Amino acid sequence: MNLLRIYVKSILRGRKVLIYTFLLCFGLIIYVPFIVIMLRSVGKNWFGRLWLPPELTLDWYRWAVEVTKIFRITLNTLIIAVIAVAISTLIGIPTGWALGRRKIPGKELLMAMILLPRMIPPIAYALGIAQVFYRLHLVNTHFGVALAHVAICAPYAILVLSATIEGLDERVLEASAVCGANRFKTFFHVILPLILPGILTSIIFTFTASYNEFTLTLMTYGKDTVTLPVRTYLAIGEGYWEVTSAMSIILVIPSIFVLFMIQRQVTPEKLVGGFKGL
């Protein structure tokens, strides 16, 4: 307790050195793993107690492309993500509208229901989804895997969109009606532009969720629908750390792109948004 007190006290007193040491360690522990992967993916003969690889090579990337058919796998991942995002958004807009703007008895219950999948370990319903999809022959199809992803992505979309739609100013809609716009025009010229940032946020998040999804993919994939995370997992199992690293670097690029977009377009706090009511 006393130690903790000294520790906190020193932080509060603004001892810059300590604070920056703390931040430096924090930055290192977050970024260094990626640097290590990066080095591993271009290093050759990196054995023993060496800080840096003795030789550089792009062989592992070639391997990744040739042996693991990474382009095909990336394409699979993207197709699945696009389908999952599309379905989730199409579910999210009307449901978000209903939850955000219409008076619904038992709205809290409904919201809790939609959040429920996030409270149950994914592996628990992934088991059920796998069994159902086997029966419906949805396993090993792009659509099937994407549909499994929707189970995770749709609650995200609904959350983000209902919050956005709830935030719409009633007066703006009334003003539009007063100006003589019919419902159709109001929707396309007033509502859509207003909720577009919300839709974008929702798309970014659902895309990231689907792109990174592992559990549900592992339960529903087949040899034609291997995605990047699953392939990385398999590669780790095969023990080719260098090739795995090369694949990881390829897998991480879109994430960095997404990070860049999030940072510019939406506040990072929204990543966990919508859980205040939990």
Place this chain on the structure above:
Amino acid sequence: MRRGSKLRSTGVTLSLLLPGLACFFGLFFYPMMVTVVRSLRPEGSDTGWTLVNYISFLSTAKARDVIVLTFTLSLSATLLSILFSVALALILRKKLGGHRFFRLTMIIPRVVPGLIGALGLLLFFGSRGWFNLLVMGVFPFVEKPIQINYTVPGLILFYTWLYFPFTALTTLSALESLDPGIEEAADVAGANKWHVLRYVILPLIMPGILAGSVLTFMAAFGAFSIPLIAGGNYRPLSVEIYKQIDLTPARWSAASARAMIMAMLQVIFLTIYMRILRRRSR
């Protein structure tokens, strides 16, 4: 007439909700039911009811070990995340130089696929990784590399790395929405920095910390990919479930029973947690 329009409005609401409800029932509720039913069927059979899948798992000593391990991992990671997040949030809210960069750093483990984070950590903490090179370089008395990968403390570290952003983000946003006047009031009233933290700041951001740590806990409890590749011989519930269907022939009923146990444990724990949270924030 009014009745009619009310009916119509209900109809519109329902049809708007339909996609969401379809998704919930089709992709969550129905599969859950399938899992429940499967867990009550004898292995490999589509008829008959039995509790043997639960009993045969729960009666083993291994079941206890697995459950204890799962809770140890997720609770330790949650606790560590809270301690770390509070310190980090207190620093970041001062908006020192470069705070934007560190804010971005904070969310990286959430945007990058978990598998890659785990891979990087495995490489970093490996016996020939940078971490051990550094430790052995700085402390000459450390002769053998420190084993972190595939140990329980190592797993806790990995979990914390991956799931602390939830807690850190809510803590930071709770801290930043505090009225600075309140701290000044405490300050003028004679409270030193430690008092201000202990009696004013911490109680006020507690709801934020708890809300975020619920997310960290849920993610850590349900973690699957990380223990799968970085757990070694330590298998929390999720991996235990997966191993059942990875066998040939797959033991779907056994897996389903374990999944139900896992889901129930999580729901029970969350209910308790939520109750504490509500009481605290009142």
Place this chain on the structure above:
Amino acid sequence: MNDYMIELRDVTKRFGSIVANNRINLGIRRGELMTLLGPSGCGKTTSLRCITGHNIPDEGKVFIDGIDVTDIPTHKRELGMVFQNFALFPHMTVFENVEFPLMIRGINKREREELVEEALQLIRMKEYESHHPRQLSGGQQQRVGLARALVYRPKVLLLDEPLSNLDAKLREEMRFEIRDLIDRMGITAVYVTHDQAEALALSDRVAVMNRGKIEQIGTPTEIYDSPQSRFIADFIGLSDFLEGTVSSIRSDRGTAIVKVEGLEIQVVAGPNMEVGKRALLFIRPNNVELFNKTHKGGTNTFPGEVEKITYLGDRNDYRIKLGSNIRLRVQSDSKVRFRVGEEVKICILPDQCRVIV
């Protein structure tokens, strides 16, 4: 030493290129209520924060009770403060809020309870002691804020616009309540406000600030009756300004004559007046009397014409045209009303007519 409870000596505080406080010198006597008055951004809050220690002056020193506190942290300065947005601790009850400063000081439980009870009694909030701040009205919250600030008998009570978040009627009631409380405690108080009526009603002395500087320090009457700059005359109360030249000074009677657009106006002689020098005349609109045109003349009585009337309830506000080029704002009670275009006589009370150099 001296009898100042608080003293700012040459305090300068900059925020980037903005000089928020520019060589402030201010002494506040024991038991006195001093108001820092000025428009927003004039540096009054900065000065207050220099006293609390939330701002550390770039230059100069701050003394409390004769001790140099410039480098002493806030929590050791033994101050009490009331905030504009109340700043009550939302997670504590009224009782706990008032108890907080005592708890921090490690006073034992029994004594704490006694002091809190006493303080709550003083502000008539006894029955609300187990309420949380959000269950109280603004006025009640501010009273709790007062109790919290006073409960440990601080050396000084600081009030940062304590009434500006309350509605107008309540503000007036609270004004008296605060003054009453301060009188009973006999405590030194610094009151920051932008509301001149509040400042005039409450204070023993007022320091008017503008652009980071103190323009004038004085009792409310001094400030109101003889402002030393156009800014103060303009900022406090309503004023008419007339520009003219000094034509003669009669120092034996303490009067002078200023010529404005051909009118000879008798004014109170000021220290810096010289014959032939330009002078800025300032007149309060309620220090001008209106008569109908048959009124016989006297000192400072001139004919004029009503240009505009605004009805204000308890009085009327007139725009009067004097001669060809002078317009004067006059306020008089509404018993006698003049019409637009009517010819009137006005009398500028000579002993209320002053010159700002």
